[in-house]
Amino acid sequence: MSKPSRRERIQEEFESGKTDFAGERLHGTRLDGVRLPGVNLQEARLTGANLQKAVLTGANLRGVRARAADLSGADVSAAVLDGGDFNRAKADETNLRGASLVESNWYLVPMTKADLRDAHLQRAQLRRCLLDGADLRGAQLTDCVLRQARYTQDTQWPEGFDGTRSGALGPGAVATGAWHKRAILIQYDLRGAKLEGIRLQGAFLVQCDLREADLTGANLRGAHILDSDLRGANLSGAILQGADLQSAHLTDTLLERASYDARTRWPRRFEVSATGAIGPATKLKERDLSGAKLPGLDLSGCDLSGANLQGAVLSRATLRGADLRGAVLSGVRADGCDFVKALLANTQMDHANLRRCLFTGADLSHADLRFSDLRKADFTGADLTGTNTEGVRK
Structure with a gap:
């Protein structure tokens, strides 16, 4: 038995x-x-x-x-x-x-x-x-x-x-400023969700429905947005450096002032230059970028001459060889920024946070640096002819 x-x-x-x-x-x-x-x-x-x-x-x-x-x-x-x-x-x-x-x-x-x-x-x-x-x-x-x-x-x-x-998280969810770094969200219905400033660095959003969602200022650095629907979503000012959007649906998605870099992957034939996003392929000359949040963005060699970057956040950004002649950077937060060999002649950079910035070989002739924080900044080989340094912190 x-x-x-x-x-x-x-x-x-x-x-x-x-x-x-x-x-x-x-x-x-x-x-x-x-x-x-x-x-x-x-x-x-x-x-x-x-x-x-x-x-x-x-x-x-x-x-x-x-x-x-x-x-x-x-x-x-x-x-x-x-x-x-x-x-x-x-x-x-x-x-x-x-x-x-x-x-x-x-x-x-x-x-x-x-x-x-x-x-x-x-x-x-x-x-x-x-x-x-x-x-x-x-x-x-x-x-x-x-x-x-x-x-x-x-x-x-x-x-x-x-x-x-x-x-x-679901339809109409309110998660403003929430921290979901490296989250794995599969088939979430987030239609119309209020996700302003949400932090989704390195997250995986797989087959998610984000139609009409508000992702203004969201941090999607390195995020993988796979086969997700972002039609009509608002990504204005979002951080998209290194994000994978190759299989995302971006029809009528708002990307004004969203920042991206060379590692950002877009859908095939997507014209990012026409969206108002800020990145290597964007025309930035004389553009109003006041208050823009561009931390860590690589804009090496970009033409930003005459642009208005007043109050912008450029912490740890890379602007090597960029043309910023005549640009306005008053009150900018650019701590740790790389301005090596950048053209900064006649640039307004007063009352700015420029701590630990690299200005090696940069042209700062006749630039306005009044009352800016220059502690630990490196000006080796920089052209400081006529530069106004009244009241700076060294």
Whole structure:
């Protein structure tokens, strides 16, 4: 006679009246479809276990370790899961209605169409959860962490709870100035989202819908925007150095004053020079760039003569050999900027931050440097004929 499986043993023992399985080691065990209402599995080890369509209504699952477990379609309503670890588990269409999930961890868990009505989620970690179509009506979300959780138009939130400002990302989300460096966002619906100044350096945005989204001043340096829809989006003033936009849809995308460099990849036949963006292929002569944010941008050899860069941010930018004759750089923040062999004759650079700048071999004849900060700047071999240095800090 073959030895019964752990699943069969637990089901038989439960049906015989045993309900206490606290601390059981059930790593990777197939428990799909088991019926264990009210069972005590406190602090059980369920890592990688298959609990699909299991019935665990009213169960005690406090402190369970269920990383990568599959609870898809399971009925865990009214159960207690406080302090449980469900990191990278699966909970699509799981019934968690009325369950207590206080201080539990659901990092990166797909919870599509999960029933979380009246659930207790105080201080729970739902970071990067996929809440597509989930029902959270009546749920308690005090101090619940929803950072980068994905929601959709049919996700239902508790009455009075503003999901767009919760840290979760979805249609109409408000994430102004949020920090999502190196985030991985796959198939996020961010139509009409307010993402001004969002920081997405090195992030991956794959098949995301960003139509009509506001990304004004967003930092997308080195971001990979793959097969994403940016039609009608506003990227004015965005930082796009090193960004991969080759497969992005950019019809009617606003790029005025967005900065890019030679590493930025654009869609085939995309005419970046006609967008108002600022970069190596752009005509910048006599252009109004006042207040533009161009940190770290490489504009070596560019013609910026007569341009207005008053109050612009050029920190750590490279302007080697650039023509800035007659340009206005009053109040510019250019600390660490490379002006080697640049043409700066008759340039207004008063009240500017020029600390640690390299002016080696540059032509600064008759330039106005009054009251600028020149500490640790290098003027080796520079032409300073007639340069006004009144009140400078050295």
